[in-house]
Amino acid sequence: xxxxxxxxxxxxxxxxxxxxSYANSNLVEGxxxxxxxxxxxxxxxxxxxEPVRNFLANLHRNLANCNVGDLAxxxxxxxxxxxxxxxxxxxxxxxxxxxxxxxxxxxFLTLYRELYYRHIYSRLHPSLExxxxxxxxxxxxxxxxxxxxxxxxxxxxxxxxxxxxxxxIYQFQSFxxxxxxxxxxxxxxxxxxxxxxxxxxxxSVLNVLYSLIQKSSIYEQLEAGQQGGDVIEAAxxxxxxxxxxxxxxxxIIGLVRVHCMLGxxxxxxxxxxxxxxxxxxxxxxxxxxxxxxxxxxxxxxxLMMGRYADAIQSYVHILTFVSRTRxxxxxxxxxxxxxxxxxxxxxxxAIAVSLSPVRVDENIHTYLREKYGDQQHKMQRGGEExxxxxxxxxxxxxxxxxxxxxxxxxxxxxxxxxxxxQNFQLKIFLREARLQLVIPTLRSFLRLYTTMDLDRxxxxxxxxxxxxxxxxxVYKQRCRQIKWAxxxxxxxxxxxxxxxxxxxLQEDMIFIAESRVGRRYADWFIRNTNKIQDLVNNIxxxxxxxxxxxxxxxxxxxxx
Amino acid sequence: xxxxxxxRPSTRPDEIHTLLTGVExxxxxxxxxxxxxxERQCAxxxxxSNHDLMANLALLKMYQFNPDLVNLDxxxxxxxxALISQSQSDFNLCLYLLSxxxxxxxxxxxxxxxxxxxxxxxxxxxxxxxxxxxxxxxGSVVDDIAGFDSGLRRLIIGEITSTYQTVAVKAVETMVxxxxxxxxxxxxxxxxxxxxxxxxxxPLKSENKAKNTVIKENVKFEQLTKIISAANGI
Numbered sequence: 001x002x003x004x005x006x007x008x009x010x011x012x013x014x015x016x017x018x019x020x021s022y023a024n025s026n027l028v029e030g031x032x033x034x035x036x037x038x039x040x041x042x043x044x045x046x047x048x049x050e051p052v053r054n055f056l057a058n059l060h061r062n063l064a065n066c067n068v069g070d071l072a073x074x075x076x077x078x079x080x081x082x083x084x085x086x087x088x089x090x091x092x093x094x095x096x097x098x099x100x101x102x103x104x105x106x107x108f109l110t111l112y113r114e115l116y117y118r119h120i121y122s123r124l125h126p127s128l129e130x131x132x133x134x135x136x137x138x139x140x141x142x143x144x145x146x147x148x149x150x151x152x153x154x155x156x157x158x159x160x161x162x163x164x165x166x167x168x169i170y171q172f173q174s175f176x177x178x179x180x181x182x183x184x185x186x187x188x189x190x191x192x193x194x195x196x197x198x199x200x201x202x203x204s205v206l207n208v209l210y211s212l213i214q215k216s217s218i219y220e221q222l223e224a225g226q227q228g229g230d231v232i233e234a235a236x237x238x239x240x241x242x243x244x245x246x247x248x249x250x251x252i253i254g255l256v257r258v259h260c261m262l263g264x265x266x267x268x269x270x271x272x273x274x275x276x277x278x279x280x281x282x283x284x285x286x287x288x289x290x291x292x293x294x295x296x297x298x299x300x301x302x303l304m305m306g307r308y309a310d311a312i313q314s315y316v317h318i319l320t321f322v323s324r325t326r327x328x329x330x331x332x333x334x335x336x337x338x339x340x341x342x343x344x345x346x347x348x349x350a351i352a353v354s355l356s357p358v359r360v361d362e363n364i365h366t367y368l369r370e371k372y373g374d375q376q377h378k379m380q381r382g383g384e385e386x387x388x389x390x391x392x393x394x395x396x397x398x399x400x401x402x403x404x405x406x407x408x409x410x411x412x413x414x415x416x417x418x419x420x421x422q423n424f425q426l427k428i429f430l431r432e433a434r435l436q437l438v439i440p441t442l443r444s445f446l447r448l449y450t451t452m453d454l455d456r457x458x459x460x461x462x463x464x465x466x467x468x469x470x471x472x473x474v475y476k477q478r479c480r481q482i483k484w485a486x487x488x489x490x491x492x493x494x495x496x497x498x499x500x501x502x503x504x505l506q507e508d509m510i511f512i513a514e515s516r517v518g519r520r521y522a523d524w525f526i527r528n529t530n531k532i533q534d535l536v537n538n539i540x541x542x543x544x545x546x547x548x549x550x551x552x553x554x555x556x557x558x559x560x
Numbered sequence: 561x562x563x564x565x566x567x568r569p570s571t572r573p574d575e576i577h578t579l580l581t582g583v584e585x586x587x588x589x590x591x592x593x594x595x596x597x598x599e600r601q602c603a604x605x606x607x608x609s610n611h612d613l614m615a616n617l618a619l620l621k622m623y624q625f626n627p628d629l630v631n632l633d634x635x636x637x638x639x640x641x642a643l644i645s646q647s648q649s650d651f652n653l654c655l656y657l658l659s660x661x662x663x664x665x666x667x668x669x670x671x672x673x674x675x676x677x678x679x680x681x682x683x684x685x686x687x688x689x690x691x692x693x694x695x696x697x698x699g700s701v702v703d704d705i706a707g708f709d710s711g712l713r714r715l716i717i718g719e720i721t722s723t724y725q726t727v728a729v730k731a732v733e734t735m736v737x738x739x740x741x742x743x744x745x746x747x748x749x750x751x752x753x754x755x756x757x758x759x760x761x762x763p764l765k766s767e768n769k770a771k772n773t774v775i776k777e778n779v780k781f782e783q784l785t786k787i788i789s790a791a792n793g794i
Contacts, residue, residue, distance in 0.1 A: 267617070418659075
């Protein structure tokens with residue numbers, strides 16, 4: 001079905017259309033001779049290889065017929081294969097040429113352009129003009145989706161929808177980083193940036209995300225779902241359609257990402273209200289990249305808020321999932337992206353576990369030890385070396401932070417001297433980490449005793465006793481963390497002790513207490529009891545059938 | 561009981577709540593509304609109701625998006641409030657939304673130093689830094705915040721009661737910067753017995769009770785349903 005050859009009827013008749021759109025978009029190059037234009041257009045269309053032309057025609061047909069299943073195949077498999085085969089280092093055919101093949105279908109072309117620009121961003125280097133055009137394309141797309149009178153008749157596979165939102169935010173972040181590197185921009189680029197300040201404007205991006213959320217009434221739907229109310233009613237006309245619902249949902253995740261990039265971790269977690277993080281069937285699990293992204297940012301937000309226990313829990317959860325499903329995703333084109341995020345999460349997990357020692361799942365623990373065992377030792381010893389390692393891992397694994405505003409183009413020198421946002425975030429985090437490091441260092445000493453004199457401990461640690469007193473108070477302060485208890489609101493939680501080592505001071509004497517986890521035997525017993533019960537049932541059943549069969553005369557033998 | 565800083569405080573008016581939960585929080589014209597609310601928080605000395613973290617974070621975010629609206633005094637107030645908040649991470653959360661330039665300002669950088677002392681439990685340095693020399697004419701960095709001293713002392717006492725089972729009066733004096741008489745009055749207020757040699761016995765609570773615990777496993781009834789039904793021949 002996918003190898004059907006289509007007659008290239010459209011291509012011959014629509015060259016004029018192509019020539020016109022080509023002329024219109026090349027304003028910079030000035031007017032070309034019309035004949036030359038037509039020849040160029042013809043050459044352009046002909047240069048598209050046959051498999052690609054077929055693919056585009058298929059895509060167009062499936063899009064028009066809302067054939068989501070086939071679209072998914074087109075998008076996830078064929079597009080990737082064709083890219084690898086023909087367009088590894090070059091852009092896909094110009095949208096103007098593709099226009100001829102699909103009869104200038106506006107919606108198709110907008111979607112195609114999104115793919116076209118996305119490809120340029122990932123394999124090539126986008127110029128400033130490409131960035132501007134891509135933004136305009138997104139504006140067209142979202143305008144069409146959001147500002148039509150009724151819900152539009154479009155259906156796309158979830159993977160594609162997620163990629164649109166994901167790429168939108170990625171390009172936004174890329175643009176912010178690009179424009180803030182003022183010293184690397186040429187004078188004309190700076191002029192262009194100054195004149196087009198509405199392009200990739202932070203407010204516009206936020207506006208798109210909030211509008212998608214509002215249009216789909218996704219929060220109302222989630223709340224109704226949680227409380228057992230009527231989801232369909234809560235959804236309204238637009239939210240009922242999968243396109244809007246999923247776009248709204250993915251926009252929530254997109255917002256979480258943007259908030260984290262801007263350093264607003266509380267708002268990020270608040271945005272996930274009612275998105276059931278503990279539910280293994282929640283909507284975000286339908287797209288692996290989305291699933292991984294959610295946990296990455298949630299874990300990161302918790303980490304920055306000092307809720308190390310919650311961060312560890314999030315990361316362990318998602319990393320177990322990734323390692324268990326690794327074999328199913330080998331051939332998915334998302335495999336690389338998911339893997340990279342997983343590696344970053346291991347680094348962040350190493351930091352979190354060093355700052356707030358706690359037992360983790362066996363597999364994760366082994367992998368962590370393999371990869372970061374050395375660094376973990378150094379981090380737990382404290383001191384400047386630990387801080388260096390934390391910085392290194394942090395800068396490797398943190399999201400790309402951005403400044404919401406353009407730099408002041410008039411004062412180039414000052415602008416180029418402002419610190420990159422991630423260094424600022426790192427500085428604040430390190431301040432916390434430095435204080436938090438008291439926990440692993442003290443803990444390793446305190447664990448060996450049940451009572452200890454303050455002066456003796458201070459000689460062990462080579463510290464002034466007064467200083468040690470302060471450190472002990474800091475330890476006490478820091479071992480209390482808020483831990484999320486599974487409520488729909490991720491910010492809530494109960495204050496619990498995050499370490500297994502506790503102590504109390506009686507003037508100068510430290511009394512140390514440890515809490516350990518008792519042996520768990522109930523699970524083992526239950527499982528084995530059930531197993532043997534099943535075995536017994538099995539044997540009894542077989543026995544019954546055997547007896548029944550013995551009593552019955554064999555039908556064939558009686559008929560001979 | 562644990563109400564975190566993220567819950568809606570009882571004193572937050574509806575108008576502010578709607579502002580925070582909608583897209584209006586990005587509207588730069590609303591900065592004035594949040595600043596007024598901040599002023600009201602500063603004037604309120606009741607520690608249980610005078611800190612609205614979410615509203616203050618929203619104001620800081622507005623400053624982040626609109627650098628021309630930045631009001632350093634408001635930022636100072638927000639940070640001071642976060643400093644004495646019950647939740648130790650509040651200060652950091654506010655910091656993440658600032659920038660290097662803002663942190664270079666004199667009063668803000670002083671607050672950062674103070675915060676280091678406070679979090680490092682170096683209380684004597686902290687008190688010295690806050691109020692400076694006797695003849696210092698400059699206004700203190702914690703001016704205009706009602707209830708600062710008492711809030712701060714409450715915080716420090718909270719830490720003391722979590723860490724110590726018995727503590728010397730002298731030690732408490734340095735930590736909360738009160739003279740002996742005031743400390744003894746405090747002990748009476750909280751009903752802490754003080755023995756002859758100036759040692760206060762603090763009440764035992766979960767934080768300062770050093771007891772070895774074993775976390776036992778919790779077997780839920782649902783896990784046993786299959787076994788029990790099999791045992792009863794179901």
